Amino acid sequence: ESCGHIEISPPVVRLGDPVLASCTISPNCSKLDQQAKILWRLQDEPIQPGDRQHHLPDGTQESLITLPHLNYTQAFLFCLVPWEDSVQLLDQAELHAGYPPASPSNLSCLMHLTTNSLVCQWEPGPETHLPTSFILKSFRSRADCQYQGDTIPDCVAKKRQNNCSIPRKNLLLYQYMAIWVQAENMLGSSESPKLCLDPMDVVKLEPPMLQALDIGPDVVSHQPGCLWLSWKPWKPSEYMEQECELRYQPQLKGANWTLVFHLPSSKDQFELCGLHQAPVYTLQMRCIRSSLPGFWSPWSPGLQLRPT
Amino acid sequence: ESCGHIEISPPVVRLGDPVLASCTISPNCSKLDQQAKILWRLQDEPIQPGDRQHHLPDGTQESLITLPHLNYTQAFLFCLVPWEDSVQLLDQAELHAGYPPASPSNLSCLMHLTTNSLVCQWEPGPETHLPTSFILKSFRSRADCQYQGDTIPDCVAKKRQNNCSIPRKNLLLYQYMAIWVQAENMLGSSESPKLCLDPMDVVKLEPPMLQALDIGPDVVSHQPGCLWLSWKPWKPSEYMEQECELRYQPQLKGANWTLVFHLPSSKDQFELCGLHQAPVYTLQMRCIRSSLPGFWSPWSPGLQLRPT
Amino acid sequence: PSLPLPRSFLLKSLEQVRKIQASGSVLLEQLCATYKLCHPEELVLLGHSLGIPKASLSGCSSQALQQTQCLSQLHSGLCLYQGLLQALSGISPALAPTLDLLQLDVANFATTIWQQMENLGVAPTVQPTQSAMPAFTSAFQRRAGGVLAISYLQGFLETARLALHHLA
Numbered sequence: 040e041s042c043g044h045i046e047i048s049p050p051v052v053r054l055g056d057p058v059l060a061s062c063t064i065s066p067n068c069s070k071l072d073q074q075a076k077i078l079w080r081l082q083d084e085p086i087q088p089g090d091r092q093h094h095l096p097d098g099t100q101e102s103l104i105t106l107p108h109l110n111y112t113q114a115f116l117f118c119l120v121p122w123e124d125s126v127q128l129l130d131q132a133e134l135h136a137g138y139p140p141a142s143p144s145n146l147s148c149l150m151h152l153t154t155n156s157l158v159c160q161w162e163p164g165p166e167t168h169l170p171t172s173f174i175l176k177s178f179r180s181r182a183d184c185q186y187q188g189d190t191i192p193d194c195v196a197k198k199r200q201n202n203c204s205i206p207r208k209n210l211l212l213y214q215y216m217a218i219w220v221q222a223e224n225m226l227g228s229s230e231s232p233k234l235c236l237d238p239m240d241v242v243k244l245e246p247p248m249l250q251a252l253d254i255g256p257d258v259v260s261h262q263p264g265c266l267w268l269s270w271k272p273w274k275p276s277e278y279m280e281q282e283c284e285l286r287y288q289p290q291l292k293g294a295n296w297t298l299v300f301h302l303p304s305s306k307d308q309f310e311l312c313g314l315h316q317a318p319v320y321t322l323q324m325r326c327i328r329s330s331l332p333g334f335w336s337p338w339s340p341g342l343q344l345r346p347t
Numbered sequence: 348e349s350c351g352h353i354e355i356s357p358p359v360v361r362l363g364d365p366v367l368a369s370c371t372i373s374p375n376c377s378k379l380d381q382q383a384k385i386l387w388r389l390q391d392e393p394i395q396p397g398d399r400q401h402h403l404p405d406g407t408q409e410s411l412i413t414l415p416h417l418n419y420t421q422a423f424l425f426c427l428v429p430w431e432d433s434v435q436l437l438d439q440a441e442l443h444a445g446y447p448p449a450s451p452s453n454l455s456c457l458m459h460l461t462t463n464s465l466v467c468q469w470e471p472g473p474e475t476h477l478p479t480s481f482i483l484k485s486f487r488s489r490a491d492c493q494y495q496g497d498t499i500p501d502c503v504a505k506k507r508q509n510n511c512s513i514p515r516k517n518l519l520l521y522q523y524m525a526i527w528v529q530a531e532n533m534l535g536s537s538e539s540p541k542l543c544l545d546p547m548d549v550v551k552l553e554p555p556m557l558q559a560l561d562i563g564p565d566v567v568s569h570q571p572g573c574l575w576l577s578w579k580p581w582k583p584s585e586y587m588e589q590e591c592e593l594r595y596q597p598q599l600k601g602a603n604w605t606l607v608f609h610l611p612s613s614k615d616q617f618e619l620c621g622l623h624q625a626p627v628y629t630l631q632m633r634c635i636r637s638s639l640p641g642f643w644s645p646w647s648p649g650l651q652l653r654p655t
Numbered sequence: 656p657s658l659p660l661p662r663s664f665l666l667k668s669l670e671q672v673r674k675i676q677a678s679g680s681v682l683l684e685q686l687c688a689t690y691k692l693c694h695p696e697e698l699v700l701l702g703h704s705l706g707i708p709k710a711s712l713s714g715c716s717s718q719a720l721q722q723t724q725c726l727s728q729l730h731s732g733l734c735l736y737q738g739l740l741q742a743l744s745g746i747s748p749a750l751a752p753t754l755d756l757l758q759l760d761v762a763n764f765a766t767t768i769w770q771q772m773e774n775l776g777v778a779p780t781v782q783p784t785q786s787a788m789p790a791f792t793s794a795f796q797r798r799a800g801g802v803l804a805i806s807y808l809q810g811f812l813e814t815a816r817l818a819l820h821h822l823a
Binding site: 155207208210211212213214239277278279280330331 | 662663666667669670671673674676677755756759760763764766767770
Binding site for chain 3: 350376378379390391423425427428430433434435436437438439440
């Protein structure tokens with residue numbers, strides 16, 4: 040006894056596009072008189088009649104309506120009939136409207152040595168108003184990423200998250216992989232441009248551990264304006280050959296940084312002299328993978344030291 | 348080719364009790380000469396010979412050793428043979444020692460209206476040094492908990508946690524249940540005394556929302572030393588009839604609280620006068636389920652107000 | 656005479672050797688701390704009876720360094736140790752993550768070597784098949800086998816490191 044059934048096509052449209060709906064009352068619906076006038080209501084808008092109402096060969100009553108421009112991203116369409124001095128709802132359908140996804144942009148990836156995962160992020164593009172899935176796709180390749188090797192399992196981003204983390208077991212370190220993002224919703228799909236990278240060339244490097252060295256009084260060369268340092272690389276990156284930079288600055292308003300280049304990634308004892316401009320100096324260090332591709336680490340937290 | 352196998356009995360003992368171990372070398376162990384002297388090592392202690400070594404009828408070599416007092420809560424026992432100028436390990440067994448669990452004590456439960464779960468906690472008693480499981484057991488009952496109704500699914504506490512949360516779907520509110528904790532490890536088990544409670548009689552009540560009422564200038568009766576309040580019960584407990592208390596105190600060193608008893612759980616407008624001792628007064632409220640068992644909520648956070 | 660090896664291959668390989676050696680020593684430290692298995696030399700007999708293999712790097716020795724043979728032995732040795740590490744899975748929940756990472760790093764290094772052999776045109780048509788792995792029948796055998804296999808791997812990598820420096 041189907042006393043009212045709505046069909047809409049298509050269920051999802053571009054915002055502003057038309058929607059065609061039909062509401063049918065089957066003849067065996069005993070409660071309604073067969074000449075009932077089928078009415079429609081979109082959301083909370085006023086009730087309106089259908090464009091056309093007619094009987095189908097099997098006696099079914101059908102009302103057709105075209106909503107010229109669906110301007111709700113989500114809305115309910117009701118099929119009703121008049122009832123005493125009110126109306127009765129027969130069925131309800133959910134309409135969705137939005138946009139197909141634009142191509143995701145600014146795809147970038149970093150290899151996290153602490154979690155051993157490759158984390159990629161992107162910009163999703165304008166709001167689509169529709170549930171849209173973002174999937175990070177990749178396959179193994181060679182240097183120029185033309186060669187298509189084994190496909191790597193998809194990395195499906197969580198809802199409303201524009202990043203995804205490829206676990207270590209899906210990564211072939213020291214080999215190139217092609218990687219891109221695919222966005223998809225009910226109105227279409229799109230892809231970002233492809234990246235071609237070796238995960239180990241995009242390591243997120245942390246700064247070295249910089250420490251003051253307390254030199255015994257005997258060793259101190261009594262030369263004023265000196266201080267002694269030691270540093271060692273960030274533990275998870277110890278196996279990577281790195282080159283580092285030191286910068287120091289007197290604690291004075293508007294003072295400039297002085298840089299020391301091409302330092303090794305670990306040093307037990309390093310003397311820095313000529314520090315006469317202020318009682319306290321701030322020192323920082325950063326490192327980068329040497330002779331192989333990599334990114335600079337951020338500067339280490341400032342170390343305040345008093346020269347002799 | 349089993350070139351060495353340790354058997355210990357029992358694998359878990361009370362701390363300080365003896366342990367008997369045997370190490371056997373089967374005749375088909377080609378790599379070892381059959382007269383090899385079987386040796387033993389406990390953890391990092393010096394190597395020692397067995398108490399007795401003999402051949403079994405099937406040619407197996409067996410060495411027996413009794414460790415008079417096992418004083419490690421966890422230790423490795425090694426069976427070795429001399430080899431060139433060193434030794435070779437044949438097998439390793441893990442020994443555990445500790446105590447059977449004491450009866451858990453101070454079992455108490457609170458019904459959390461926000462998570463709709465009955466959270467019980469207890470004191471586990473002295474350290475047993477052994478993996479010990481704590482399980483909250485309960486069954487449905489009547490007022491005096493003598494009657495044994497349906498058993499409620501066990502609530503297994505997470506490791507090293509002395510509390511457990513019985514989910515709403517396992518609770519029959521407004522009915523009594525008997526509830527206790529069972530502790531168990533390899534050396535025995537014990538039970539706490541039983542509690543008999545209706546979850547709704549042990550609700551963890553939160554204080555009401557106390558607010559200053561800004562009375563329009565016309566209404567103000569221009570009587571000095573007055574202020575106006577309104578309060579409403581904590582939202583999740585709104586359906587519970589509650590009785591409340593108000594306390595107020597002038598912001599003076601060592602001032603006492605003055606209490607107002609038997610107040611309703613919600614009030615749109617309440618006038619408090621006679622506040623002449625200080626420019627600012629601190630007010631707090633608390634409530635309790637009225638005419639049915641319950642606990643007092645904590646006092647609400649202090650509200651600082653200026654009487655007229 | 657064999658074709659010279661690209662500098663990036665040698666640098667990446669040396670980095671992979673150091674990476675594997677680093678996690679190998681972490682695992683050995685954990686096996687020692689957790690199970691008091693601190694001396695591989697006390698496990699040689701057990702190694703024989705379990706059939707734990709030692710991979711040869713004769714073509715990489717400084718006296719008779721033969722590039723193609725060295726690369727080929729390096730690759731098959733890495734495959735052997737990857738198989739061994741795989742056979743050790745289930746060693747213990749605490750060590751499983753480090754063991755999994757070590758095994759993946761060894762497998763990835765084997766791919767780096769194989770890739771380079773293909774680039775040089777010296778890669779056999781078919782990858783070497785995995786030889787039979789020892790069956791560990793007790794927790795002790797798995798732990799002791801782990802200590803032995805990883806200490807053999809560390810020695811293998813040390814020889815590889817020297818050879819790669821020679822080839823650089």
